[in-house]
Amino acid sequence: MKNLTEFIAKSLVDNPDQVDVKQTRQSNRVRLELSVSKEDMGRVIGKGGRVANAIRILLRVAAEREGLQVTLDVLEP
Amino acid sequence: MERANLEIIAPTVDEAIARGTTQLGVSREMVDVEILDEGAKGFLGFGSRQVRVKLTLKAVDTPAKTAPAPDPVSTPAPAPVQEPAPSASDPILDLAASFTRDLLEKMKVNAKVTASYAEKEEDGEIPVQVDIRGEDLSILIGRRAETLNALQYIIGLVVSKETTHWTQVIVDVEGYRARRERQLRQLARRMAEQALRTGKRQVLEPMSSAERRIIHLELRNSPDVETQSIGEEPNRKVTIILKK
Numbered sequence: 001m002k003n004l005t006e007f008i009a010k011s012l013v014d015n016p017d018q019v020d021v022k023q024t025r026q027s028n029r030v031r032l033e034l035s036v037s038k039e040d041m042g043r044v045i046g047k048g049g050r051v052a053n054a055i056r057i058l059l060r061v062a063a064e065r066e067g068l069q070v071t072l073d074v075l076e077p
Numbered sequence: 078m079e080r081a082n083l084e085i086i087a088p089t090v091d092e093a094i095a096r097g098t099t100q101l102g103v104s105r106e107m108v109d110v111e112i113l114d115e116g117a118k119g120f121l122g123f124g125s126r127q128v129r130v131k132l133t134l135k136a137v138d139t140p141a142k143t144a145p146a147p148d149p150v151s152t153p154a155p156a157p158v159q160e161p162a163p164s165a166s167d168p169i170l171d172l173a174a175s176f177t178r179d180l181l182e183k184m185k186v187n188a189k190v191t192a193s194y195a196e197k198e199e200d201g202e203i204p205v206q207v208d209i210r211g212e213d214l215s216i217l218i219g220r221r222a223e224t225l226n227a228l229q230y231i232i233g234l235v236v237s238k239e240t241t242h243w244t245q246v247i248v249d250v251e252g253y254r255a256r257r258e259r260q261l262r263q264l265a266r267r268m269a270e271q272a273l274r275t276g277k278r279q280v281l282e283p284m285s286s287a288e289r290r291i292i293h294l295e296l297r298n299s300p301d302v303e304t305q306s307i308g309e310e311p312n313r314k315v316t317i318i319l320k321k
Contacts, residue, residue: 004183011176011235043234051234057227061216062184 001070004062005032008055013040028068032059035075045074083132086295090115090128095196097132099255108132127298170194173205173236173246180232187211195247204245207232208252217250222257225250226285258291265295265317269302272317279317283308289315 002023010016018037023030036044045052056072063070087093090112098105113129174192181188188211195206207229209217218225229248237244249255261284268279281292292315293304302317 004180007179007183008231012231012238050230054227054230057219057224058180058184058231061186061219061224064216065185 001030001032001059001062001068004059005034005055005072008058009034009036009044012043012051013037014043015040030063030068030070032070032072033075034072035077038077041074041077085132086127086129090130092196093128093130094132097130099196103134107135109135169205169236169240169244172239173207173232176235177207177209177228177232177248180228181209186214186217188214188217198245202245204247205236207246207248209248209250211251214250218253222253222285225253257288261288261291262295265292268317269296269299272319273301276319278319280307281315281317283312283314285311286313289313 002021005021006019009019009021013019013036015037018035018040020035022033024033025031034044043051044055046054052072052074056070059070059072083097085093085097087096090110094105094108094110098108109132111131111133113131115128170192174190177190177192181190188209191208191210193206193208195204197203216224217228219227225248229246232248233244233246236246247254264281268281271277272279284292289306293306296302296304296317299320301320303320305316305318306313307316308314
């Protein structure tokens, strides 16, 4: 899950080396916290959160296969 | 083989043939073309009529295969004879395909990915078409194609980042979009008939802008009805009303 988020984020941003993902897990709930450089915030959030929502949908596909629930938050820099 | 012929309506004969062969997944040499309606140019767009052609799949000798050809939709092709030639190393297509492969691998989805250029759109843009094939891929489509559209959006962003201008990317899973387009065109014609028969306005289900566009285009040249989208996203829907 962490890998997938990192991969997508790094492919979208201008500064891939500043992409960081923290994963925490409580029973079957996985929480992902994504941080990127300030200039790249728009690229991973998108207009009206469209990019972030698309990433969440793809994460859900991966999560469902393992019986997990996943949330993704983009952290303020 | 059933479903061996197909009727296509398009602005030009060439486009109709291209669209039809794409839908059938065959090359131009494999079909016979019959022009049912040559269309009419009209004047300033008035009274213009699209062309209608019928494509019939030629009988092909399939060596080493005596069984009747299986239904192309329900059978995953293990080793298709008509494998599209590997793209002659076009950097955009390579990027689209390799990014999609990596993405699916990280989603733990096992599938085959090919990228090609689609037909030119009316606005002159040539979209990149990414085809994903494999078994049990309905998870990649999702409810109301939600997952498929998310995939398409992300892949489109990544490809557009590498090209200087916005590149439209169409992602399809197991021919879902082509199938859905056919269904929508049928639906459009059926609802138009119903509007005509009952004299009542027909309201369709909420659809995405791409799907609404298919309905509008299908009925664009209808002498009897006109179409209009009403409501707000994501509940915007097409209505079909009688022309006065």
